[in-house]
Amino acid sequence: MSKLYIFGIGGTGSRVLRSFTMMLAAGVKIGVNEIVPIIIDPDVSNADLTRTVQLMNTYRAIHSELQFDEENESQFFRKELTQVLGNYTLRINDTDDKTFQQFIDLPSMDKVNKAMMKILFSDKNLNSSMDIGFKGNPNIGSVVLNQIVRSEDFEDFANSFEADDKIFIISSIFGGTGASGFPLLLKTLRTGDSFSNHDLINNAEIGAITILPYFKLKSDEESEIDSSTFISKTKSALAYYENNISKNGSINALYYLADDITNTYDNHEGGTAQENDAHLIEFLAATAIVDFSNKQHPNTVNKELGLKDVEDTVSFGSFYDIQKRLLFTPLTQFILMANCLNNKFDYFSSTAFNANNSNFQDLYDGTFMSELRGMFVKYLEWLKEMKENKRSLDLFNLKTGDKPFDVVTGIKPAKIPSLYSDYNLIIGRLNSAVKKCKSKGMENKFLEMFYLGTKTLAKEKFKM
Structure with a gap:
């Protein structure tokens, strides 16, 4: 390996x-x-x-x-x-707890070597803490x-x-x-x-x-x-x-x-x-x-x-196709999952979410879910910092509210034939995805469900 x-x-x-x-x-x-x-x-x-x-x-x-x-x-x-x-x-x-001159043991050097060190390094250098x-x-x-x-x-x-x-x-x-x-x-x-x-x-x-x-x-x-x-x-x-x-x-x-x-x-x-x-x-x-x-x-x-378009703000549209294909789908899937568990956690952790039935008992109150949700907080903080920095990397809308597919900057989500929209569409895709999961164990199955569901949604809504 x-x-x-x-x-x-x-x-x-x-x-x-x-x-x-x-x-x-x-x-x-x-x-x-x-x-x-x-x-x-x-x-x-x-x-x-x-x-x-x-x-x-x-x-x-x-x-x-x-x-x-x-x-x-x-x-x-x-x-x-x-x-x-x-x-x-x-x-x-x-x-x-040493200065640079202590590190090189300047006091013990002979006169010639001390003189050489003082030529090569300033007093500020020699007194710098290591x-x-x-x-x-x-x-x-x-x-x-x-x-x-x-x-x-x-x-x-x-x-x-x-x-x-x-x-x-x-x-x-x-x-x-x-x-x-x-x-x-x-x-x-x-x-x-x-x-x-x-x-x-x-x-x-x-x-x-x-x-x-x-x-x-x-x-x-x-x-x-x-x-x-x-x-x-x-x-x-x-x-x-x-x-x-x-x-x-x-x-x-x-x-x-x-x-x-x-x-x-x-x-x-x-x-x-x-x-x-x-x-x-x-x-x-x-x-x-x-x-x-x-x-x-x-x-x-x-x-x-290099970037295809270099502006004050960089988005997925600024990337060449190879880079965009590499990054778009996984990063978008991840933020869709993050928004589900950050914005609608009460629903997804309830019995109203059909995929929970016989699959994820005790998962939502455990350490794994706590660590996972903590990771999503860090992910959104990271995206926000890059978005607000100079030059800005603006990949995602970080305030989508109840419109989860308005998430990718500069890309209008496609309309698809479905009775459902927004979070209800995500719920439907996850309920379908959980039936296709082959992995064992709650934690594995939970992530695989979100991976399969959001992958389908990325194709349907963003054509990726």
Whole structure:
């Protein structure tokens, strides 16, 4: 059973993993059976990281109650998401409660080496705390992250790696952790020989997405992060990537992604205050992971993701047909189910819903339903954040009321020959779908019923 290891580096890595987890839950087609996320971020209190970890834990809690075989047609929560490291996070040794000069042991250096360090690193660099990331300084990150391979966590990853497994790396190019972590990690994976299964890892298919600037930070003289330097850092990093990654064939597929419309966020160096709203770019970056998982890349290829129509607001109509076919049906099915259980839970959990008869006793009051409804709350929050961000990703109408098929932005639902409409039509399709379910167990049957019912409705109402 092939696995895809996804290394999410820094805050951007966690935010992209958040979008990817939503796609997994909705059943977007993934070309491997098992996903293994690994986050690399010294800022363990980063709110972007903790939010993503909580989301992945919710996904795993729901998946653990399900059993999938050929008879169960549901794609919701189908892929296994495996945790091989505590909190999914590869710990960076010897950074807790230390400044950078303590990390490199500057006081013990001789006069010549001290002078060299002071040439290479500013006083601000040397006094930077290591436990909230590298704050836009890849020169610091490249030193600290160079010792990842010596950690027990990296050995745990290497021990779990098997033949035909694949690796994907997410990083930004304009910060500190991502810009330094990506080339170092890639070099380690390709040439390292001090860890288990290094022969398999050295020759594995590896893809990556590097994300160019897509937001700015408010100016703050007290902060070490200055977004006015993002472009110059990006240019330098791109030149390095071209000469040291793309040309030497060390990667199979390298995806690039950027946006020239940038929102401005509060300037938080890290910690619990760093929680950015979900963004179109992170959503698109997650589709790069999907693309990589579904294809083979025997030779190095560079890819840029494009949209058909680039406006201030992006909808399904902005995607090329391949992307639209990949995303439209699963994401639409998922929001139809979310709206049923959020807006009409009292009905669907009652005896008035015929499909409940002899099928779902005690399901609605249990932990599984609580986790599932919690996931739908997170899904709708995620969609709302992207809708209200700049540039806006406006896929769905999030306030449909009693008109559930007015849900897809820019698409008028088709009229179909039926005595029923709106939620009554959904109820009818679910009552029919439950009779076709072949899976065993309440939880499996419940999700399969919604999967089959909403799949039929997507075809009827949206011609997808």
